[in-house]
Amino acid sequence: MKIFNLNSEQQLISQCQKGDTKAQMTLYKKYSRAMYQVSRNIIKDDMRAEEAMQDGFLSAFEKLGEFKAEVTFGAWLKKIVVNKSLDYLKKDKLYDKTESADNLKLIDDEIEVDLTEKIDAVKKAMNELPENYRIILSLYYLEGYDHEEISEILEMSYANSRTMLTRAKSKLATLLN
Structure with missing residues (x-):
């Protein structure tokens, strides 16, 4: 497993901006597993999560010129993948924003669940x-x-x-x- 430092990632991004497909594949391999999990947490279907994740990467590579390094590349990519995943849910009519601020009642009691044990x-x-x-x-x-x-x-x-x-x-x- 390669260890990436900030400089090498910046070099990869620079190469991707020039259309270097090897650099794109390197970034894809580095982030695809984590981005798939991000998408899978939103979309139940494995295939649709994979599609949304891949569309997120395509979108990121197309918009790489907009990446300003104000945040890490991973955080920037994650936001794109989250939005693509939500788009897929909306497109599939699986996501329904039925609750609006008008009809919600605030609930005072917060229930804590010990996620680590269960x-x-x-x-x-x-x-x-x-x-x-x-x-x-x-x-x-x-x-x-x-x-x-x-x-x-x-x-x-x-x-x-x-x-x-x-x-x-x-x-x-x-x-x-």
């Missing part, structure tokens, strides 16, 4: 959740996005993001019990 049960239960709950849990806990970022990605208010996460945690806790 990882297999949590994965199974997450697959049983409605798409919008599974997505917000994945974005918050697995991908590390905060509510401001989630509200931007999912095009919802900050309060709606917090409320939906609370409801998703509650539903997940119910499934785990």
